[in-house]
Amino acid sequence: MRANPVRHRWQRHAVGYAFAGPALLILAAFLLYPIGYSLWLSLHEWDGYTPRWGPFVGIENYRALAADEVFWRAMLNSIIFVVVRTPLEVGLGFLLALLLNRRLVARSLLRTLFFVPVVMSLIVVTIIFQRVYEPNTGLLNTVLNAVGLGAWAHPWLGDPATALPAVIAVSVWKNVGFSLVILLAGLQGLPQDVLEAARVDGANAWHLTLKVITPLMRPILALTALLSIIGGLKVFDLVFIMTRGGPTYSTEVLATMLYREAFELNHMGVASAIGVILVAVVLSIARVQTFVLRESREGEAA
Amino acid sequence: MSNARGRREAHGEMGRRMSRRRLLELGLLSAAAPSVLLRPRHAAAQIGGAQPTAPTPAGELKNPVEFKAPKVKASSPTTISFWQYVGFHVDVQKFIAEEYKRRFDPNLSLEITAYPGLNEQRVGVKSALAAQSPTPDIIAVEPGAYAVDVSASGSVLDFTKVFAEDPDYKKGFWPNALELLTINGSIVSVPAVTNTVIVYYNRALFRQHGLEVPNTLDELKKVGATLNAKGVMPIAYPAGQDRNFPIFPYYTYVGGIKADKLMREADLGLKPWTSPELVAGAEFVEMMAKSGLYAKGPLGVKEPDAIQIFATGRSAMFWGGQWMRRSIRAALPPGFDMGLFPFPAVVAGGHKPVLSSVGITLTVNARSKHPDLAFEMIKAITGAWGKIEYTRNLGLSPNGPISAEAIAYQMQSLKDPLYPEFLKLQPTGTTRVIFTPVVEEAMTQGMQALITGQKTPKAVMESVEAASQKAGARKFKVG
Numbered sequence: 214m215r216a217n218p219v220r221h222r223w224q225r226h227a228v229g230y231a232f233a234g235p236a237l238l239i240l241a242a243f244l245l246y247p248i249g250y251s252l253w254l255s256l257h258e259w260d261g262y263t264p265r266w267g268p269f270v271g272i273e274n275y276r277a278l279a280a281d282e283v284f285w286r287a288m289l290n291s292i293i294f295v296v297v298r299t300p301l302e303v304g305l306g307f308l309l310a311l312l313l314n315r316r317l318v319a320r321s322l323l324r325t326l327f328f329v330p331v332v333m334s335l336i337v338v339t340i341i342f343q344r345v346y347e348p349n350t351g352l353l354n355t356v357l358n359a360v361g362l363g364a365w366a367h368p369w370l371g372d373p374a375t376a377l378p379a380v381i382a383v384s385v386w387k388n389v390g391f392s393l394v395i396l397l398a399g400l401q402g403l404p405q406d407v408l409e410a411a412r413v414d415g416a417n418a419w420h421l422t423l424k425v426i427t428p429l430m431r432p433i434l435a436l437t438a439l440l441s442i443i444g445g446l447k448v449f450d451l452v453f454i455m456t457r458g459g460p461t462y463s464t465e466v467l468a469t470m471l472y473r474e475a476f477e478l479n480h481m482g483v484a485s486a487i488g489v490i491l492v493a494v495v496l497s498i499a500r501v502q503t504f505v506l507r508e509s510r511e512g513e514a515a
Numbered sequence: 516m517s518n519a520r521g522r523r524e525a526h527g528e529m530g531r532r533m534s535r536r537r538l539l540e541l542g543l544l545s546a547a548a549p550s551v552l553l554r555p556r557h558a559a560a561q562i563g564g565a566q567p568t569a570p571t572p573a574g575e576l577k578n579p580v581e582f583k584a585p586k587v588k589a590s591s592p593t594t595i596s597f598w599q600y601v602g603f604h605v606d607v608q609k610f611i612a613e614e615y616k617r618r619f620d621p622n623l624s625l626e627i628t629a630y631p632g633l634n635e636q637r638v639g640v641k642s643a644l645a646a647q648s649p650t651p652d653i654i655a656v657e658p659g660a661y662a663v664d665v666s667a668s669g670s671v672l673d674f675t676k677v678f679a680e681d682p683d684y685k686k687g688f689w690p691n692a693l694e695l696l697t698i699n700g701s702i703v704s705v706p707a708v709t710n711t712v713i714v715y716y717n718r719a720l721f722r723q724h725g726l727e728v729p730n731t732l733d734e735l736k737k738v739g740a741t742l743n744a745k746g747v748m749p750i751a752y753p754a755g756q757d758r759n760f761p762i763f764p765y766y767t768y769v770g771g772i773k774a775d776k777l778m779r780e781a782d783l784g785l786k787p788w789t790s791p792e793l794v795a796g797a798e799f800v801e802m803m804a805k806s807g808l809y810a811k812g813p814l815g816v817k818e819p820d821a822i823q824i825f826a827t828g829r830s831a832m833f834w835g836g837q838w839m840r841r842s843i844r845a846a847l848p849p850g851f852d853m854g855l856f857p858f859p860a861v862v863a864g865g866h867k868p869v870l871s872s873v874g875i876t877l878t879v880n881a882r883s884k885h886p887d888l889a890f891e892m893i894k895a896i897t898g899a900w901g902k903i904e905y906t907r908n909l910g911l912s913p914n915g916p917i918s919a920e921a922i923a924y925q926m927q928s929l930k931d932p933l934y935p936e937f938l939k940l941q942p943t944g945t946t947r948v949i950f951t952p953v954v955e956e957a958m959t960q961g962m963q964a965l966i967t968g969q970k971t972p973k974a975v976m977e978s979v980e981a982a983s984q985k986a987g988a989r990k991f992k993v994g
Binding site for chain 1: 634637638641644645646647664665668670748751754755757758810811812813814815816817820823824827829952953956959960963964966967969
């Protein structure tokens with residue numbers, strides 16, 4: 214008697230499903246259901262006070278967003294945030310990781326110091342940097358004045374031209390240690406025989422880094438970049454505490470706009486539409502990144 | 516409250532320590548006060564009214580008002596929840612609730628959750644109301660859009676029944692304060708306090724540079740020019756504190772030309788924001804930003820920064836609220852000679868505008884399981900006895916008239932020479948409340964654009980008007 218192949222496959226995977234089941238249930242309850250619910254809400258009008266959503270409006274909330282210049286401003290700011298932050302965070306993290314991968318005095322101490330901002334409370338960090346950026350008594354302007362660069366002193370968070378770069382700088386400072394730790398772990402896991410072979414072949418430090426280490430590190434660099442991109446796209450707390458999206462929407466990002474629409478303007482439908490768009494963007498980027506990564510791996514394997 | 520017992524003991528001593536003559540003087544003053552105080556004021560937006568001048572306190576005084584017993588009591592141990600957003604109010608709210616429990620209702624406890632800020636509390640409240648939660652029983656709401664939101668959605672109970680059963684309780688509030696909280700004909704919330712926005716100044720710096728308190732805008736500009744020439748920043752203005760602060764100069768001007776009623780009508784979509792008076796308000800904001808009167812980059816300055824600038828003598832003035840008085844005093848070095856004055860007249864011959872509002876206001880969740888007990892607790896906190904204790908602890912202005920005797924009692928422990936000055940300024944106040952959320956947002960952004968020089972006053976008011984029109988016909992009436 215031949216065994217039923219479907220039943221056989223099910224039996225083979227049953228243990229796996231049993232182990233993954235609770236996690237999948239939690240994922241469904243706290244991730245998939247809210248995403249679906251947001252999608253549903255984005256097609257309705259709702260002020261968020263009544264227990265049930267309001268009338269069905271179809272894609273009207275999306276249409277309203279498309280016509281709203283603040284939305285496009287927030288989208289652009291989110292993109293700028295990611296495009297500026299990610300290379301800085303990953304690039305600096307990689308440079309620091311390369312440095313700390315060498316036999317340095319106080320290497321552990323330096324590694325810890327670079328990681329300290331990561332574990333610091335974001336609220337504390339933002340309050341510190343609000344003080345640093347304060348235009349009249351802040352540390353940054355005080356130092357600039359002291360070294361004869363008073364002309365550069367500026368109301369960093371109060372000027373629409375500098376507010377976003379100032380916030381991005383804090384984000385990089387806070388997160389570079391995270392990239393550093395991941396990349397350092399990657400560097401320490403590289404095959405030593407390959408590096409040794411390159412050295413024997415006469416590769417200097419520059420060539421070794423550029424032609425051997427960097428290609429070997431590509432998957433980890435891609436992972437770090439992906440995490441940074443996703444973190445940058447959904448940034449909220451840092452911006453909200455430091456500038457609340459201002460002045461004049463110069464630091465408004467998608468997440469702060471979502472909050473404003475939901476809780477200050479009572480447009481829960483519009484806010485949900487922003488949430489759906491944000492999820493779609495993040496998932497698309499993650500998908501593209503995964504695809505690129507796989508292609509690159511397969512290329513290397515070939 | 517840590518010194519609650521001490522105060523209770525002090526109350527008991529009071530009668531023995533005061534002379535009969537002193538009591539008679541205080542009694543006469545307090546008896547005379549209501550005729551002045553309860554005169555109705557119909558100027559649309561002003562908050563508050565005149566308080567009597569208190570005699571210098573002598574001996575140990577006590578709260579001269581009886582703490583009235585509630586009409587309803589808990590039949591079994593009951594805890595009612597209260598979600599608010601001003602941490603520094605918690606101690607006095609707890610003190611009143613504990614007194615209430617000790618004196619009248621041992622079964623009733625008040626559990627206060629103080630959120631770190633209005634935004635956080637509003638999010639929590641919104642989630643609770645949407646979930647039809649009976650918690651919190653008591654909700655602190657801000658006048659304006661927040662009060663409209665909770666009342667228009669039917670999420671809170673109004674005070675009609677409470678006031679009908681206890682007319683004296685209603686008389687205890689400034690009529691204009693209640694008018695601000697009257698949405699669609701019902702009073703939806705009651706204020707715990709009232710407050711003002713004024714200019715604090717460093718008297719020693721003024722003396723040092725031979726300056727007088729300015730009475731007009733031109734005088735203020737001259738004071739600013741002198742201070743700038745001496746390397747002292749004129750005004751620390753924390754426009755970066757929240758979304759309301761950038762609008763303060765606008766409110767000030769509008770109040771200064773008595774166009775606050777017009778502003779209210781524009782807020783409610785009944786008049787355009789582009790009228791010459793309201794555009795002039797935006798021009799004033801722009802002028803102030805360019806005048807050199809503010810410390811650099813006001814939109815990048817938060818409240819603690821501004822207080823520090825002022826406390827360290829880097830600025831001679833600080834434009835801020837009465838509610839900041841404690842933080843300011845805590846930051847000042849010993850011997851700092853601080854005074855306050857209302858913002859100078861913004862037009863020739865005009866009055867000095869003092870921004871005024873009710874601060875935190877209290878209402879009851881429509882789904883509360885103990886609405887009667889919640890109302891009783893609110894009455895304890897905001898009623899005749901409670902308001903004296905409340906403002907005595909915080910140095911904020913009361914939510915209604917109080918007697919000279921009560922002020923004397925407050926002064927005894929408050930020991931703040933500025934408190935009577937705040938009380939004097941209160942009745943000249945002009946409102947700083949906007950009811951339509953999208954209009955408030957457009958105003959905040961517009962004022963920021965003026966301060967940073969990104970838009971013209973006319974363009975800003977056109978964008979506010981566009982937001983107002985987009986909001987359509989309002990589904991609520993105020994007052």
